[in-house]
Amino acid sequence: MKSIKDHLMFILPLMAMLIGIEFILVFNRITSSYENKLKNEYAILVVSQKNLTTPYLRSIDDNIDSVEAMNREDIAKEVTSGMQDAALAAIMKDLPYFYRVHLTSYMSLDGLKKIRAELKNVNGILNVEIFGENYHSKHTIFRLVKMLLNIFIVMLFIVSIMLVIKQMQVWQLAHKDRMKIMEIFGAPMMLRSGILFKVAIIDAIIATILNIVIFLFIKSKWSQNSDIDFVKNNQDLLFNISDFVILFVIAIVIVAISVFIVAMNTREVPEG
Amino acid sequence: MASIISATNLTLAYDKGKNIIINDVTFTIEQGEFVFITGPSGSGKSTLLKSLYGQIKPREGMLNVGGFDMSKIKKKQLLQLRRNIGIVFQDYKLINEWTVEKNVVLPLIITGYSLDVQKVQAEKLLSHVKLSDQATKYPLELSGGEQQRVGVARALSKNPFLILADEPTGNLDEFSSGVVWDLLENACDQLNATVVVVTHKIPTIFNIPYRHFIIENGGVHEVH
Numbered sequence: 001m002k003s004i005k006d007h008l009m010f011i012l013p014l015m016a017m018l019i020g021i022e023f024i025l026v027f028n029r030i031t032s033s034y035e036n037k038l039k040n041e042y043a044i045l046v047v048s049q050k051n052l053t054t055p056y057l058r059s060i061d062d063n064i065d066s067v068e069a070m071n072r073e074d075i076a077k078e079v080t081s082g083m084q085d086a087a088l089a090a091i092m093k094d095l096p097y098f099y100r101v102h103l104t105s106y107m108s109l110d111g112l113k114k115i116r117a118e119l120k121n122v123n124g125i126l127n128v129e130i131f132g133e134n135y136h137s138k139h140t141i142f143r144l145v146k147m148l149l150n151i152f153i154v155m156l157f158i159v160s161i162m163l164v165i166k167q168m169q170v171w172q173l174a175h176k177d178r179m180k181i182m183e184i185f186g187a188p189m190m191l192r193s194g195i196l197f198k199v200a201i202i203d204a205i206i207a208t209i210l211n212i213v214i215f216l217f218i219k220s221k222w223s224q225n226s227d228i229d230f231v232k233n234n235q236d237l238l239f240n241i242s243d244f245v246i247l248f249v250i251a252i253v254i255v256a257i258s259v260f261i262v263a264m265n266t267r268e269v270p271e272g
Numbered sequence: 273m274a275s276i277i278s279a280t281n282l283t284l285a286y287d288k289g290k291n292i293i294i295n296d297v298t299f300t301i302e303q304g305e306f307v308f309i310t311g312p313s314g315s316g317k318s319t320l321l322k323s324l325y326g327q328i329k330p331r332e333g334m335l336n337v338g339g340f341d342m343s344k345i346k347k348k349q350l351l352q353l354r355r356n357i358g359i360v361f362q363d364y365k366l367i368n369e370w371t372v373e374k375n376v377v378l379p380l381i382i383t384g385y386s387l388d389v390q391k392v393q394a395e396k397l398l399s400h401v402k403l404s405d406q407a408t409k410y411p412l413e414l415s416g417g418e419q420q421r422v423g424v425a426r427a428l429s430k431n432p433f434l435i436l437a438d439e440p441t442g443n444l445d446e447f448s449s450g451v452v453w454d455l456l457e458n459a460c461d462q463l464n465a466t467v468v469v470v471t472h473k474i475p476t477i478f479n480i481p482y483r484h485f486i487i488e489n490g491g492v493h494e495v496h
Binding site for chain 1 (some may be wrong): 370378
């Protein structure tokens with residue numbers, strides 16, 4: 001019973017840290033995917049008196065990915081709906097060119113304003129519409145959620161580290177005598193801390209596996225029943241096989257540091 | 273005979289030199305000798321013994337143990353030296369969560385001997401200390417005398433060139449004390465190990481030649 005409690009005292013804070021790290025990984029993927037989606041659905045509208053090409057606009061700002069010309073006839077027809085063909089011809093003659101300008105990546109409002117200023121300086125361009133407010137309203141909420149999550153994860157980490165330190169003190173008490181006796185008989189640090197390291201590695205493996213089970217459940221069950229369309233349509237973002245490697249490596253690093261500190265604290269310091 | 277321990281103008285102290293325990297002593301101990309160190313409580317007997325396995329560094333002077341200069345010895349060298357020294361403590365210092373047989377072969381585990389060798393050596397030593405039937409028990413299930421015999425068996429398990437014993441019979445009854453003295457005598461006589469024993473009282477019946485050092489007022493004097 002005491003042994004199970006000792007294991008849980010390390011497994012639970014380790015799991016909390018790993019959950020925090022997995023949340024960061026998942027949220028970074030979701031953020032990146034969401035920004036990509038926003039970027040793909042977004043375009044700056046440019047009205048110009050002259051023809052514009054992608055290479056030309058890229059030479060003005062390398063954040064510009066492509067330029068898509070809008071059909072002038074469709075626009076003119078919409079405007080001249082119910083009028084005579086002569087009116088259409090007259091409007092077509094004076095109608096400027098309309099372009100959708102796509103960007104290479106998601107950009108901040110300041111970045112968009114900078115591009116607008118650069119495009120407005122181009123000779124022949126009459127107007128540039130960046131639709132900045134619409135573009136950013138959803139993303140601002142998203143960033144707020146991300147910031148709150150990060151604060152939560154930092155708090156979780158601090159509490160978890162305190163619990164791990166507490167468990168290190170328990171380890172120190174439990175293993176000190178054995179490690180000191182082994183040192184008197186000439187055991188190197190690796191051998192002295194070997195037993196503790198094995199115990200801690202088992203805890204690290206259990207914590208990693210439990211974490212993976214939780215996130216696989218979220219991916220396969222919870223996300224299907226979720227009301228959030230974005231989550232439903234992007235289940236792959238919720239857990240990657242590479243996450244297992246990342247979590248396991250981090251768990252091992254935490255274990256190695258903890259055991260090393262315990263071993264250092266129990267080592268003999270010659271008097272005199 | 274080769275010198276195993278050599279102290280020249282050795283001073284041992286605690287509290288960064290403020291509390292001098294052994295002051296400017298010179299002596300040598302040869303291979304295969306049995307040495308008793310006696311003296312009043314607090315005279316520095318255990319301090320001198322601790323300096324021989326590097327738990328206390330010389331404050332001044334030179335101390336050489338098994339070819340190592342103990343004032344300059346590096347951690348790795350110290351561990352190497354300790355792997356070839358057998359140490360017996362008054363409070364036994366057994367690992368309570370290990371069985372008796374595992375405790376006995378601790379020096380072999382540290383050196384990396386195979387399980388087969390460990391098993392053979394454990395059986396042999398436990399038979400020597402008359403504890404063959406206690407092999408699978410844990411130290412806290414044994415009496416003080418039995419625990420000390422386990423401690424002596426552990427000290428002998430790797431045929432060390434040097435055995436250090438700090439009040440090995442201090443807490444023992446007459447029977448267990450007799451067994452411990454016999455074992456230490458045999459180690460010196462038959463294995464040619466150097467044995468240094470710190471004790472309050474030299475046993476009345478002792479079958480091999482020995483040297484006797486008295487520690488008093490920080491000095492070490494040999495009784496002839």
